[in-house]
Amino acid sequence: MNVQKAEGKLPSIRDYYSATQLRADRWSALREAAEGLHRHGGDGRQGKKLRATAEALFEALEPIERYWAFPGAHAFDHLRRMLHNGNIEDLSSSVRRVARALTSGAYRRRTIPLGADDGDGDEFEEEAALSPEARALGRPYFEVLIVDEVNEHQERFLKQNLQRMRRAEDPFIYEAVVVPSLEDALIGILFNHNVQAVVVRPGLTLKSKNDLPILNQYLSRVADDEEMEALEPHAYGPEACRLIAKIRPELDAYLVTDRSAEDIAGLDLGRCRRVFYNQEDFLELHLNILRGVNRRYKTPFFTALKEYSRQPTGVFHAMPISRGKSISRSHWIQDMGAFYGPNIFLAETSATSGGLDSLLEPRGPIKEAQDMAARAFGSKHTFFATNGTSTCNKIVVQSVVRPGDIVLVDRDCHKSHHYGMVLAGANVVYMDSYPLHQYSMYGAVPIHEVKHQLLKLKAAGKLDRVRMVLLTNCTFDGLVYNVQRVMEECLAIKKDLIFLWDEAWFAFARFSPTYRQRTAMGVANTLRETLRTPEAAKAWEAQQKELEGADDETWLNTRLVPPPDARVRVYATQSTHKTLTSLRQGSMIHVNDQDFKGEVEQAFHEAYMTHTSTSPNYQIIASLDVGRRQVELEGFEFVQRQVESAMSIRRAIMTHPLLSKYFRVLTPGDMIPEEYRESGIESYFDQDHGWVDKWSVWNQDEFVLDPTRITLAVGGTGWDGDTFKTKILMDKYGIQINKTSRNTVLFMTNIGTTRSSVAYLIEVLVEIANDLDELLDDASRMEKRSFENRVSGLVEHVPPLPDFSRFHAAFRTDSETPEGDIRSAFFLAYDEDNCDYLPIDAALMKRLEGGEELVSSSFIIPYPPGFPILVPGQVISKEIMHFMQALDVSEIHGFRPDLGLRVFTQEALDALLKKNNGEG
Template sequence: MLQNHHSFWERQKRVPLFEALTRHAMRDPHPFHVPGHKMGRSFDRGGREWYGPILPLDLTELSGLDDLHQPEGAIREAQALAAEAYGAEETRFLVGGSTAGNIALILTACKPGEKIIVQRNCHKSVYNGILLARAKPVFVVPAVDPVTGAAVGLRREDVERTLMEHPDAKAVFITNPTYYGMGIDLKKLVSIVHRFGVPLLVDEAHGSHYGFHPDLPASAMQSGADAAVQSTHKMSTAMTMSSMLHVQGNRLNRDRLFRILAMIQSSSPSYPLMASLDLARRHMVVAGRKEMDQVLPCLQQFRERVSTLSWVTLPAVTEESVYATLDPFKLMLCFRTRAITGFQLQGELEAQGIFPELAELGHVLLAASTGTLAEDVELVWNTLHARSPLYDDGAKNASAAGMLASHFTREQAMPMYEAADADAQSVPLSEAIGAVAAEMVIPYPPGIPLLVPGERIDQQAISLLQKLKESGTRFHGVKDPQLNEIQIVLGRNRW
């Protein structure tokens, strides 16, 4: 056992892909291959100072550097080490973010016309995967946290009932944790889903650090999920777009999954990105816990300090919570007063040089990580504290946060892919009540569609979209980004 333990550490200290790249660069080679900057020799002068050190590693599928789509050497080894570290049977590196992993999982699980049970507050990549697969989503509406107003995870009984009502569903797809760090008891959900013989696929984009510290929830792999997609670039230390797909068990056809991944990822995946996954994995295993030991007490102290303010609050797991876990690295500042919006506070924080992850009407989300310094947290506290007299007007508004919450129950008037492909027309937003949406309307951030194609547009959706528009929210997925007009399916309106 000790021997095994020892060899785990010895193995995990290695970074085979990064080592292969640096070894190659140090040979001082004569590059007659792409990319054309030839390891940085020809590059814009203004950019060279910043990009310079990394360009010699921006290589391609050369001898000794393996091939992501047919891994037999350094990439295979790096992925095997990642699988070991993250508790998966197999791991694949993603260079197109979790977006690529989510799409690949859905294309693997569903053939055209097949059903998939999906958490309604999933990221847009999940809906795009469903559209590409021409699958039929069966949406399950998430629980809503009454304290923050945020849509959180699925209730087990809702998933169980949906599985009973749709025995032909091919998989269950959930997001855990949410962008805001809230999560469910995944182990319990896994055992329910597996009773029905289908895989549980988890978008764990925000949980790449889970399982690496006793104060953190267990990861999807540790909880027994069949597949998990992690944005290693979000809450861990890989470069942007670098993500991982972990799989275990035999409920998912892995050959098909890997074939599909090769179709949807670039044939020229970036080596600096892939090697950053190798480094992020080693860093998490070797230094993650120690760095978290330093950051977590600062975040805990911050929580305690914020609890003394009357105008702002942070979510916490309690007996009454509709979620079971909370990521201590996510600080969701929710207002208890209407004296301020998230966009305003974002501006005030930015004036101090503090850049939040996102702002919505009723809250601001700060994402900390192992890279967060005590002085960063102190500056946020000082800013909040200094602004307190302005906002502490006593006007309590416990449900001001999460304007997006609880707005996911809508009639699915026609299959999503049919509506997306149908002849459409633009109508003013205010005149769209009763029509069927032909496009996805995605307030961004956080990137969770408020309307998906095929859904009947109701008064609630219109009011909410108007409010978001007025507050300056941006919209993705739509033809008119100002959202003065919305695309509806021709001839399917009920008005």
């Protein structure tokens, strides 16, 4: 039979973004085919068609199933033989059990019988239907990948020996899956999210025998073909361990080898937990596997808090709510106790002893939890915060920036950074992102702009005052920097520059190999390794000779190489609660600074004390601890599903003929100008060619688009973004989103997004499009014209986004470079006599067009888009005023419509200028 022909009736491989999604859908399709065969029989036209479909599905699933312990290669072959032997009734029953077990997760809790005489395997509880208590009582399940080329008998021997080591007191339960080669090991850890440990044995080979396009995509991501081909057989095991650490650093690897200890000692084994020589001791291997997983499973503070809540305690300190006493004794607030349950109150305390710890001076379980978070996120130090990333940003800025230091700042960053500059007394150089005028949003700051500002400061002799570069990665709209390129090129100009990457919306990125290469901590660790190599020194020396005597234009247009003695000084702030599991306001600060201990640590702790409450919420700290556990054990799986959900939304909208009339998903080609897309990518999905493998794109492009953010252009509906969000999505359908622009709304998938949520969103959009169709069908000619005018106003007549103008001379040291003293301007406005209010009217525009300098005395932040278009001390341009007049947003922070725009009086500016010049 021509399998390709039969498979052509199924969705093509190119229709799937991931092999995981393909696997799930094909098991579902196989269940339907087997049940259809059971109903219709194997004969007749329908029966033959169903049999061909089932055979094609088995053919498609066969290479994929080799990487999973359930149902396992042996059981899969058994099912296939049922089809070939015509045992259709048993096949239907068994495939149904497998499909349901995969969907429900039942195989993680119990053995799933597949034979006809193995009892009733159809009646098992759904994973999601179990109570949290029932699920917590079960032992967590995972899989161990064994890499060794063995025959069926030897494979059974390996698995049985590990199974014999199981004990009732084991905290976890696992099954083994055996693959033959190094390439299969890499596919397995990228594909099978259940794998938590890899055992690499000496019998492994190099190449995979699988030749399925979707699996080949995995291989192309992880290793250079030429380097792999050059490996000697004795190096396969160590290389496997090294690559496993590179791809999924959270996994435990164990190497079984017959090489001498001396040979192994000098090799890079990645994060290999232990080396076993010759034949391993199966009990010792079993215990090490459990110990390794338990190392990640531990939650020091959450466990301590649970233990504390169980202690009989007399409360004679602050917090009447502690132990729930003020609630249980009340006649009027019993509903609060009923809503939250007892545990949250039993765990409430202001005590820092009794097994607990102090967030301000952690020495016990909080310190241990932070150290484990540092391991998980790849930092050298991690600090928990219980009042959001806004506070984290201020802590970092205050700890590393001194009054008068120059800081290069992404102008449309979060407002906490601007206030941080005020608190630190920084001289700010605002860098402009490229604008996306047609969507009323900014992109990101090109490396050319960053280098331009640094070189300008260097030419002015101010490079010694430049302290830090602050950028948002990724932006709210999903634009992600080439972090390594930015840091390398900036360090080539100033080798001790500090970087603060605001990764508020990017905490999940650590747990995907594709994303990790663009994270602050991932790149910091890469630079620590590469800068020390002889190759790095040679590359720098060669470039220095080429650039000798070169002008700034040449430097701007050259991909700069950092000096080998550059210092790696990187900070990242992350809103754990925004993209991972944590209670609201749970955030982390990650530090990877080679000079932290000697230069910053004391100042950092002072800043931390300044901004952190002496009464932090223990529930938030515990949730950060548990959130870290989750991502170390299942972050890879959850992030993969998150991306899959987003890609499904993209594909559904782009291929639906009705939706495309009113909506458009913005692609990388829409959101990133061509000069920043070296790969030439236009879209992640194309109807003619399917999915684009984004690995190569993320390797090279200056900016990439995070696929988990779906920006939907809604101007075609006649509603602006804010109206569409509030009146349509939220009020009518209960769909919640965060961000809008004048003509777009932003949908974000996260690790909690389900396929049901995706389906509901598509249903809602289709219903909205249908309603618009019906409305326009019945509309009069004037009503249609009105609709077309609204659409035109939203799509074609969009006000251009203004650039940052400049700081007034009163807040600058000279006119050579653009930095401004934002702190002086901020506090000058505290005196009402220094300020005046001007209505935004024709008279104001006439004054600006006449060349009069008017200076803002406050932050002006329209929402949306949510970034300041004016900061204290900034000269007001006519472009900014035109933009403000064209805005039709719900709120403008810092602006009072009843009074007008708050500006400095000319007298206040003149007095400050005289003071700065020593005249008064």
